[in-house]
Amino acid sequence: MDVIVIGGGIAGIATAYQLHAAGHRVCVVERYATVAQGATYGQGGALLPSPLDVWFGPTFMSSNRAKQNGMVVKTGFHSAVRDFLKQLAMLREPDAFAAQYALLEPLVALSRRTVAEIESALQLEFEQRRGMLHVFRHARELEEAQPAIDLLRQFKVPHRVLTPEECVAAEHSVPEYPEFAGGVLLPEDRTANCPLFTKQLKQVLEDGGVQFRMNRTVTALRLDDKRAAVELADPDASRNKRNENVELITADAVVVAAGAETPALVRKSTPWLYPLRMHTLTAPIAYEERAPHLTVVDSMKRITMTRVNQRLRVAGAGVFQSASKADKPLDASLARRALDVLGQGTHDWIPGAGRVSAARPWEGLRLFSADGLPAVGATRHPRVFVNAAHGPAGWGLACGSAKVVADLVSDVTPEVPEQTLAALSIERF
Known part of the structure; x- marks a missing residue:
């Protein structure tokens, strides 16, 4: 054909x-x-989603504040965007979340096999990196992530729940202070250079x-x-x-x-299909001894921080606006707020790893569904x-x-x- x-x-x-x-x-x-x-071009690098970082569920936008959930919401009086977010919020309930992820999981498994077959057939090198560490600032956040951790166990995804001390031992770039609640290590999960x-x-x-x-x-x-x-x-x-x-x-x-x-x-x-504006910062490595060897993910804010050779790529900070504004340049103050979310995430979890002041920003639209x-x-x-x-x-x-x-x-x-x-x-x- x-x-x-x-x-x-x-x-x-x-x-x-x-x-x-x-x-x-x-x-x-x-x-x-x-x-x-x-x-x-602006992909953050994560190859496949786990229950911890799909963009729905108990930990996704669990707070209405951008500083806590990592998203900038400027819906104004646009009812369609508010309805979209209400639909997503319904999947925070643990049973609804588990049922929805169970529908996605066969596609995740097929995708893993498909990528492996392409790699085996073509012997491509696209800056693959193994190991993802999801970190949580507060004990409440780790408790909210428990339904996702249960799904890791249910679908036999290799993982370890770590204490703060074990997180620091696994990834030296994560600071001991200020204190945080702990993390979840996915040793087999990968990031890679999607554009390459x-x-x-x-x-x-x-x-x-x-x-x-x-x-x-x-x-x-x-x-x-x-x-x-x-x-x-x-x-x-x-x-x-x-x-x-x-x-x-x-x-x-x-x-x-x-x-x-x-x-x-x-x-x-x-x-129920929405053009979400996403952001990425690509910064040169500042200090080699502080650069992460695992990908670090702020699970509550959905900020992914990964090393790509001599660069650090930080992705996340979605901006929810009315769909009518999708084809227009983002307001400068909103863009600054979104990039500040990424910069703050980098400062919190991998301080000194990248020269954020010299980072190259990117923003673009990504189609997103109300059921994830x-x-x-x-x-x-x-x-x-x-x-x-x-x-x-x-x-x-x-x-x-x-x-x-x-x-x-x-x-x-x-x-x-x-x-x-x-x-x-x-x-x-």
């Missing part, structure tokens, strides 16, 4: 890889001059004959029972709403993996599929989701249970 993949981020490139491996002819359309330039992985995979695909149409924006999908068509335009012309030089390409199927732009392309306007699960699989139209909304908690999910999508396009039963497939469907909204 001829398949068009819309999007050159990790989701689109991973999908193209799986489709190509299944024997399909693939064309990838990307609005930038190269791949991994949107949300993929994406670019390497793109090169493999290009060498294998996959087509890439760069600097092209998709303005519309034209669909019928026999064929799917995609309208392409120059990105600048698209922004100015001009229709000159529109190009039409056709295929047997289309996979939309366009991040925050996905709902509009598949005509799925829903308040990605949007993956078929749509109501038999020729359109989706791979999006993986959230900030692990880019490897896009790889497992790509395998699910490729199987569906190939009319093969995916390697996840039916209830998980239904829970991931964009039609659930």
